[in-house]
Every structure is written in structure tokens, then in C-alpha cells.
Amino acid sequence: MIRSRLEVHSVINGQxxxxxxxxxxxxxxKETLNGQFYVTFSYPRLPDDNSxxxxxxxxxxxxxxxxLxxxxxAGQYFVIKRVDEERxxxxxxKRVEAHHVAFDLNRYFYDGYIDFLAAQQPTHQLGLLALGTPYTFTVEGTxxxxxIFEWGEKRRFDLLNEVRALYNGELAFNNTAITLTTRRGGNYGVEIRYRxxxxxxxRKSHDMExxxxxxxxxxxxxTIEGLPGHSVKYIDSTYATPGHIYEGSVEFPDIDDQARLLAEMQRYLATVELPKVAYEVDFVELEKVDVDFRAEAIRSVGDTVTIIDESMGYRFDARVTEYERYPFEPKRARIVLANFRELKTADYVFQATVGSKRAITYTTKNAVLKGVKYDDSVTLVDGFGMRVSDDMNRTMVRLGQTAPGEYGLALFNKAGVRTIWQDSATGNAYFSGTLQAANGSFSGSITATSGTIGGWTINSGSLSGSGSIIGGSIIGSSVSGGSVMGTTITGGTITGTTIQSAASGDFVRLTSGFATITIHNDSNLQASLQIQGGNAGGQIWSPRGGPIQLGISGNTINAVGGMNFYNxxxxxxxxxFDLAATVTGFTIAHxxxxxxxxxxxxxxxxxxxG
Incomplete structure (x- = not known):
């Protein structure tokens, strides 16, 4: 037997x-998900133990x-609420019952009142509940x-439960620190197996509701009557049996849109279309007798566990909704499981290939089976699709309804920004940010009004940047900047500091400034010709001092204007000289x-x- 280490804190002689x-x-x-959390124990009256x-x-x-x-x-406080003394x-x-200190929030009354407040986060109401109390509140998840309608003027713990229900959240307690979370507990690979x-x-089952x-x-x-595809006021469950229908109704007095009404009806039907099933499981907490099993211990309500009893044909994952344990005794514990999911062959194949249940993503938080939520990493999106979240409950993937009135596939980053999405109606795909190939390449055509490729910026009608364009043809009204190399350049104006006919070998280079045309063999300058403009009318000369020959193979050179020969x-x-030509300024003395x-x-x- 493990000796109790439970502590009692009181005041003796004023201290x-x-x-x-x-x-x-x-x-x-005993602990219930979103419910009671208390400890009971017996304590004998012993000699010399009156205090x-x-x-x-x-x-x-x-x-x-x-x-512990x-x-x-470990470290949790409980306030004694009931003491029965027996002989x-x-x-x-004495038989003692003590409730977790978080429930003492009900000692405080909130006298404020909200008649209506639109589009509020839970932090607003939680902040009001914390005022004037030793309690702090945090929100985990999105x-x-x-x-908010008609909220207030009640005990604060009752109002806390109203906030939890309003936002469909769950509560976790750490003494006076209370957390509203999208999902309490986790999947730590806990397995409870027969033998x-x-x-x-x-197994308890009923269909009374x-x-x-x-x-x-x-x-x-x-009603939804008249909505496309709906000629009646009701919807039937996929589990409905003809001739044995269970009918019921639900009201949403604030909904004035048929499509939204249908979505809410489908969401509600998913919670009531199957018989209520729960399992009460008694098991031995092996971690108390063997530390090797400590990693497999259930940590709190809300955890996901695997139940295997082959002789009864039970194989399923389920969440712990009630947890009863004896922290100081190596004896049985009891849990109540709900929202179970029977394991399929594919689950076991996946477990075997992955090698660790902790790697199974479909049970790390939430998941969906036939519209019934059994775990929290995959959830319904307004009844029309699936939502995949990470361990911080940040939405990473939506499949089906990605936003109100939008359907398809959407991926999000950790900041909640939609990064890649696809419209199921058109098939068009979209992305934000950077589309980067890790080990692959893109093939096919790209149509865009603008973009950046390497150091080049493409806008409507222009291409700018640094680097080279190599090969093929460039056809357009103008090309400017950098180096242009290729086989053929056709059309318009080519503007640049240097225009070169080839990269190596024999080539001609045209440079700016005095419009110098040079002829090279690789890096060796063979000849050059510079055309210089100015007020003098311009000149043609050879920087190397060689002769300039005008006209080749008998061609005629016609000077439209005057020609000056200075040397x-x-x-x-x-x-x-043509007969009609006149020579002036030329005398015998010249x-x-x-x-x-x-x-x-x-x-x-x-x-x-003579």
C-alpha cells in the first residue's frame, strides 16, 4: 500500500x-469533462491526532x-465542502468531500448584464468574470x-459555463488559473487491453434522445422548404430506417437565411442521429507499479485512449469523459468513454508502418467519422467539410466549405493566412506568398500580368532587371539595358550602352559616347571608326591612323552636302566633275x-x- 501524502491546510492558533x-x-x-472535479477520502479519529x-x-x-x-x-488545491462523521x-x-478550488468561483456573483453585443471573442466575457476575484482566465486555440445575448446577473461559475457552451469550448483547471480551450487533453498513446x-x-447504449x-x-x-434540392421542411439522417423514423425538431430563432439554417440543422442532426453509446472501463494503472508504463498514463479527462478486448470484439479509439482514480493506491481506476470510433484495418497498417501511435495525426486532436466528432484534429466546418488543425488548434487545412459560400480546398499558414486554395466550381488554383520548388520543376505555360523571375521583373508591356537574355529572337518596339545576346534581334529600337554582334571570335562592337564602332578578334582590337557629332557638322576618322577607304568595288559615293578634307x-x-558643277575657292595657288x-x-x- 502507498501511504497517503495528501495535505490539509488550515489555521491553528491564528497561523x-x-x-x-x-x-x-x-x-x-473523480473528474468529468466540463463537469465536476472533486476528491473524497476517509480519515479515522486516532489518539494524539486531534489537530x-x-x-x-x-x-x-x-x-x-x-x-505527485x-x-x-500534482499541486492542485481542493476546498472541503462536505464532512460526514460516522461511527x-x-x-x-470522517468522510470528506473537497471540490477543486476553481469551483469556488461560484462564491462570486456578477451583477453586470449584457443585453446584446455583436461579434465578441470569449476574452471579453472572461475578462468581466475575472474582475474582483483571484482567478485568471486564458484562451487556448481560436x-x-x-x-452575446442576455448574459450576466448570475454566479460567475454558472456564467463561465455559459461562455464555454456559447463558444463550444472545454475547460481546464490549474488551481485559480482557468483555461477555455478548443480541446482538452491529447492522444499520448494510451492503450487499455484485455489481459x-x-x-x-x-457498454451502455440507448436511443431515447x-x-x-x-x-x-x-x-x-x-424553413428550408424551397431551397434547391429541398422540397420539404425536414432532413433525414443517413442512418434513418424506413418505417422506423425518429422525428424531432430544432429552432434557431436568429437565423434568417435558408442555407445557414440547413447547415445548422445538419450540424445538430449529426449529434443526435445515432444511439448514445458509452463505455465504462475498469483498468489497472500500471504506471503505479512499474515506471516503464508512466508514458502510457492517462493525464486528464479529454485524453484519447485505445480500447482492445478481442474476445468481445471491441477495438476503438475514444475520449475520456469521466476519470476516477486512486492517486495513492495501486488499485483499479475507472473511466467513461464516449464519442468512440471503431478501428479499421487501415489504422493497424498505419500504426505498423509508422511504428508509434504518437505519430498518428488523425487522433492527435480531433477527427470526424460520418459527421460525428470523435477527436479534435479534424473537425466539421459548418457541417459541409473538414478542418485539420495543429496541436495549437490553428487551422492548417480546410476541405469542403473553405469559407462562407466557398467550397474546395484551402491551406493556411500558422498566422491563419490562406496560402493555397482551389475553387471546386472552376478548378482554378490560387496561392499567396512564394511558390517555391523544393526538388522539382515547373512545366507548362504561365499566364500572368506581372511577376518576378530571378532578377527580372515582368509588368504589363515591359521587362526590366539585371542579367542576360540568351538565345532565340526578341521582337518588339524597344529593348533597353544590360546585355542582349542571341541569334536574331528583329524590329524597333535597341537601346543600350554596348551592342555587340558576337560573344567571341570576330565581332563588331558599337559603344555610346562618340559612337565608336570597333572590330575585334576576341579581345584584340583590329580596327575602329568613330563618328563624332557637334556644331562642326561631324567627322569620320580612324583612331589608329590608318586610311579610310570609301566605296568598294566601283561603287559610287554621293555627297549630298559639302565635304571638307582637312589633310x-x-x-x-x-x-x-559634272558639267553643272561649280568649283569655288579653288585657285592655281592651291x-x-x-x-x-x-x-x-x-x-x-x-x-x-616671238
Missing amino acids: PARQILTAATDVCV RYAALAEANEVRFPSD SDAGL RGLRVY FPATD KNLTGIV RITRLYGYGKAGL YTTFNAGVH VAGLQTQLNSLDARITALG
């Missing part, structure tokens, strides 16, 4: 006192030690903004030796005629 209740027996903790016995009185606290192996109870023969003892740790199992044909009514008597000019062929020759000839002619 706080802490005493260990080592003689406490049958210490039993402990007397301390077991209403309003005093009992506490579990902070190093049961993580769900059995010579034995006198809740949709919800309208291992399962000692007893009871079952509905397989649901009539729905909205604002001012609104010696050699004509290696005849010079023809021809070297011509005047002397003419004078000599004149003298000789004169002498001959």
Missing part, C-alpha cells in the same frame, strides 16, 4: 498550518503534493467571434608647282611666237 494526512484511506478523485482530525472541516483546503506522479493532480462499532472516522491492464468493461428526421425552424418560421587627300583614280609650270609654259609659248 497557517500544513499537515500530512498519512492515515487517509480510499483517496479517490489533523479537527482540521478536516468545511472551507479548509486539501492539496496534492507538487511532485499524476500530472493532472462503525469502535471506529470513528474561437470565432460570436454575438494487460483491462479488468472490466460495460435519437432523431433521424429533423425539422428545422429559423426566424419568423423560416592631304589622295585620289588614286580620276576625278569627274596646286603646288602648278603656277610655276604655267609660267614656264607661258614663257616658252611666248618665245616660240
Whole structure:
């Protein structure tokens, strides 16, 4: 037997006192999901133990030690609410019941009142509940903004439960710190198996609240009759049996839209279309007798466990909705399971290939089977699809209804931003952010009005950036910037600092400034020609000092305007002047030796005629 380490905290002679209740027996903790959480135990009246016995009185606290192996109870406080004193023969003892300190929130009354407040997060109401109390509230996960109607003027714990129900959340307690979460507990690979740790199992089923044909009514008597595909006021469950229908109705007085009314009816029907089934399981907490099993311990209500009893044909996952255990005794524990899901062949194949149940994503939080929620990583989206969330309940994937009136597939990042989505009506796919290929490549055509590829920016009608365009043809009105290399460039204007006919070998290069045309063989300059404009009218010259030959193979060069020759000019062929041409500014003095020759000839002619 493990000796009790339960503590009682009281005031003795005006001073706080802490005493260990080592003689406490049958210490039993009972916890219900979103419900009660209390501890009961017996304590005998013993000689020389009057202070402990007397301390077991209403309003005093009992506490579990902070190093308790049961993580769900370690360091938790409970307030004594009931004490029954009994005598059995010579034995006198007290039977004590203490409730978790979180339930003492009900000692406080909230006198405020909200008649109506639109689109509020739960933090608003939780903040009001915390005012003037030692309690703190936190929200875990994402809740949709919800309208508040007629809330307040009640005990605060009752109002807390109204907030939980309004946002469809669950409550977790850590003394005076209360958390509203989308899903309490987790899947830690706990397995309860016959001939291992399962000692007893009871299956309870009833259909007293079952509905397989649901009539729905909205604002001012609104029904779904007349909605496309719905000619009647009701919807039938897929589990409905002809000739044996369970009929019922539900009202949504604030809904004035037929499509929304249908969605709410489908969501409600999913909760009542099957018989209510629960399992009560007695098992041995092996972690108390063997530390090797500690990782398999149930930690709190809300956890998902696997039940296997092959002789009765039971194989299913389920959530713990009630948990009864004895923290100081290696004896049986009892749990109540609901929202179960029978395991299929594929589950076992997946478990075998993955090698660890902790890697199974469909049971780490929530999941859906035939519209019935049994775990929390996959949930219904307004009755029309599925939602996949991570361990922080952040939506990562939506399949089906991705937003009001939108259907298809959508992926989200951890900030809640939609990153990739597909419209089921058109088949069009969309993405935000960066589309990056990890180890693959893109094939096919891309149609877009703008974009960035590498260092290039493409906008409507323009391409800009750094780098090179290599190969093929560029056809357009203008190409500007950087280097352009390729086989053919056709059309329009080419603007740039350098235009080069080839990358290597023999090529011609045209540069800006004085419009220099150079001829190269690789990096060797062979010849150059510079055309310079200015007020002088421009000039053509060779920087290397070589001759400039105008005209090839007898071609004619026509000068439309005047031509100026500033240095010696050699004509290696005849010079023809058109009869209509006039030569001005040219005298005998400009021809070297011509005047002397003419004078000599004149003298000789004169002498001959003399």
C-alpha cells in the first residue's frame, strides 16, 4: 500500500498550518469533462491526532503534493465542502468531500448584464468574470467571434459555463488559473487491453434522445422548404430506417437565411442521429507499479485512449469523459468513454508502418467519422467539410466549405493566412506568398500580368532587371539595358550602352559616347571608326591612323552636302566633275608647282611666237 501524502491546510492558533494526512484511506478523485472535479477520502479519529482530525472541516483546503506522479493532480488545491462523521462499532472516522478550488468561483456573483453585443471573442466575457476575484482566465486555440445575448446577473461559475457552451469550448483547471480551450487533453498513446491492464468493461447504449428526421425552424418560421434540392421542411439522417423514423425538431430563432439554417440543422442532426453509446472501463494503472508504463498514463479527462478486448470484439479509439482514480493506491481506476470510433484495418497498417501511435495525426486532436466528432484534429466546418488543425488548434487545412459560400480546398499558414486554395466550381488554383520548388520543376505555360523571375521583373508591356537574355529572337518596339545576346534581334529600337554582334571570335562592337564602332578578334582590337557629332557638322576618322577607304568595288559615293578634307587627300583614280558643277575657292595657288609650270609654259609659248 502507498501511504497517503495528501495535505490539509488550515489555521491553528491564528497561523497557517500544513499537515500530512498519512492515515487517509480510499483517496479517490473523480473528474468529468466540463463537469465536476472533486476528491473524497476517509480519515479515522486516532489518539494524539486531534489537530489533523479537527482540521478536516468545511472551507479548509486539501492539496496534492507538487511532485505527485499524476500530472493532472500534482499541486492542485481542493476546498472541503462536505464532512460526514460516522461511527462503525469502535471506529470513528470522517468522510470528506473537497471540490477543486476553481469551483469556488461560484462564491462570486456578477451583477453586470449584457443585453446584446455583436461579434465578441470569449476574452471579453472572461475578462468581466475575472474582475474582483483571484482567478485568471486564458484562451487556448481560436474561437470565432460570436454575438452575446442576455448574459450576466448570475454566479460567475454558472456564467463561465455559459461562455464555454456559447463558444463550444472545454475547460481546464490549474488551481485559480482557468483555461477555455478548443480541446482538452491529447492522444499520448494510451492503450487499455484485455489481459494487460483491462479488468472490466460495460457498454451502455440507448436511443431515447435519437432523431433521424429533423425539422428545422429559423426566424419568423423560416424553413428550408424551397431551397434547391429541398422540397420539404425536414432532413433525414443517413442512418434513418424506413418505417422506423425518429422525428424531432430544432429552432434557431436568429437565423434568417435558408442555407445557414440547413447547415445548422445538419450540424445538430449529426449529434443526435445515432444511439448514445458509452463505455465504462475498469483498468489497472500500471504506471503505479512499474515506471516503464508512466508514458502510457492517462493525464486528464479529454485524453484519447485505445480500447482492445478481442474476445468481445471491441477495438476503438475514444475520449475520456469521466476519470476516477486512486492517486495513492495501486488499485483499479475507472473511466467513461464516449464519442468512440471503431478501428479499421487501415489504422493497424498505419500504426505498423509508422511504428508509434504518437505519430498518428488523425487522433492527435480531433477527427470526424460520418459527421460525428470523435477527436479534435479534424473537425466539421459548418457541417459541409473538414478542418485539420495543429496541436495549437490553428487551422492548417480546410476541405469542403473553405469559407462562407466557398467550397474546395484551402491551406493556411500558422498566422491563419490562406496560402493555397482551389475553387471546386472552376478548378482554378490560387496561392499567396512564394511558390517555391523544393526538388522539382515547373512545366507548362504561365499566364500572368506581372511577376518576378530571378532578377527580372515582368509588368504589363515591359521587362526590366539585371542579367542576360540568351538565345532565340526578341521582337518588339524597344529593348533597353544590360546585355542582349542571341541569334536574331528583329524590329524597333535597341537601346543600350554596348551592342555587340558576337560573344567571341570576330565581332563588331558599337559603344555610346562618340559612337565608336570597333572590330575585334576576341579581345584584340583590329580596327575602329568613330563618328563624332557637334556644331562642326561631324567627322569620320580612324583612331589608329590608318586610311579610310570609301566605296568598294566601283561603287559610287554621293555627297549630298559639302565635304571638307582637312589633310592631304589622295585620289588614286580620276576625278569627274559634272558639267553643272561649280568649283569655288579653288585657285592655281592651291596646286603646288602648278603656277610655276604655267609660267614656264607661258614663257616658252611666248618665245616660240616671238
